[in-house]
Amino acid sequence: MGADNENVLVGVIGGSGLYHLDNLTLLKTVNPETPWGFPSSPIAICVLPSGTKVAFLARHGAGHAIPPSAVPARANIAALKALGVRAILAFSAVGSLREELAPGDFVLPDQIIDRTKGVRPASFFEGTSVVAHAAFGDPFSGKLIAWLEERARRVVEAAEEGGADPARTTKPKLHTGKTIVCMEGPQFSTRAESRMYRQWGGDIINMSVLPEAKLAREAELGYALMATVTDYDSWREGESAVTAAEVFKTLHANAALSRQVAATVLEELNGAAAHGDLLTEEIGSMQYSIMPRSEQQKPEDRQKLAYILPNYFN
Numbered sequence: 043m044g045a046d047n048e049n050v051l052v053g054v055i056g057g058s059g060l061y062h063l064d065n066l067t068l069l070k071t072v073n074p075e076t077p078w079g080f081p082s083s084p085i086a087i088c089v090l091p092s093g094t095k096v097a098f099l100a101r102h103g104a105g106h107a108i109p110p111s112a113v114p115a116r117a118n119i120a121a122l123k124a125l126g127v128r129a130i131l132a133f134s135a136v137g138s139l140r141e142e143l144a145p146g147d148f149v150l151p152d153q154i155i156d157r158t159k160g161v162r163p164a165s166f167f168e169g170t171s172v173v174a175h176a177a178f179g180d181p182f183s184g185k186l187i188a189w190l191e192e193r194a195r196r197v198v199e200a201a202e203e204g205g206a207d208p209a210r211t212t213k214p215k216l217h218t219g220k221t222i223v224c225m226e227g228p229q230f231s232t233r234a235e236s237r238m239y240r241q242w243g244g245d246i247i248n249m250s251v252l253p254e255a256k257l258a259r260e261a262e263l264g265y266a267l268m269a270t271v272t273d274y275d276s277w278r279e280g281e282s283a284v285t286a287a288e289v290f291k292t293l294h295a296n297a298a299l300s301r302q303v304a305a306t307v308l309e310e311l312n313g314a315a316a317h318g319d320l321l322t323e324e325i326g327s328m329q330y331s332i333m334p335r336s337e338q339q340k341p342e343d344r345q346k347l348a349y350i351l352p353n354y355f356n
């Protein structure tokens with residue numbers, strides 16, 4: 043059981059259409075069994091041309107066999123933490139709830155609305171004798187988003203006109219300061235739900251950012267979501283509602299740009315991490331979230347939780 047610390051500082055979670063990364067040399071593949079089971083897929087430990095090491099995990103498995111509600115998110119986050127990862131850059135295909143967020147655009151959201159239905163285990167503390175309440179007012183890591191925005195904007199806005207949509211006459215854009223709705227799925231939203239999310243202030247929608255972001259916070263890992271807009275969901279009157287075929291068609295058209303964004307930010311991220319607290323801003327955040335009645339905490343639960351939070355439970 044367990045994973046050896048591989049001194050990989052950055053973890054990448056690939057979403058729909060992103061099952062591997064280009065421009066990386068595979069060093070080895072690991073498949074650690076965590077106290078929460080095995081991750082979605084074996085994790086590829088890769089090295090970039092600069093020497094930067096990255097751990098890559100396909101959220102739905104390498105052959106996309108895991109639906110969003112069954113993604114073993116606790117095992118995924120725990121395995122990355124045990125490899126030494128300090129921050130996660132997660133990729134996701136998302137629907138747009140706003141006209142100005144067009145298919146082919148990228149979004150770095152800063153807020154989440156939870157529309158999952160309680161069927162996904164959403165806390166490492168669930169089922170244990172330890173109670174903890176992580177702060178989640180700002181669900182993504184602010185410094186990491188700001189850093190990513192600058193780099194990703196350069197790549198996205200240097201791209202040719204059109205992006206994923208050949209009929210489009212404007213260049214792909216990068217949007218920030220947006221709210222993502224996370225729905226349960228696996229079916230897409232009804233038109234009424236889609237319109238309601240717009241009224242709630244939702245800008246984009248997926249089925250994957252939760253509980254991933256919550257678990258990253260509990261494990262004191264930095265977390266940011268690089269979302270690729272693939273469709274207009276179901277709110278547009280007179281237009282057909284989203285289908286999976288539409289999502290994959292846009293992802294395919296946009297694949298080269300997505301990979302270029304990933305390669306550019308990853309190349310620079312490790313270097314930046316060596317200076318300052320870019321990857322460490324969440325460290326210490328659970329200190330006052332864990333209820334301190336340690337005499338009531340079972341040793342076996344403390345041992346389990348030490349896998350993700352060794353500073354508090356060893």
Ligand SMILES: CSC[C@H]1O[C@H](OP(=O)(O)O)[C@H](O)[C@@H]1O
Nearest residue numbers: 057058110134135248249250289
């Ligand atoms: C393939 S359509 C719906 C599916 O796509 C997104 O996956 P991911 O976030 O892993 O890129 C969305 O969240 C749904 O799981």
Ligand SMILES: Nc1ncnc2[nH]cnc12
Nearest residue numbers: 135136137247248249275
């Ligand atoms: N419209 C949509 N709803 C939920 N998840 C999505 N992933 C991509 N498009 C989506």
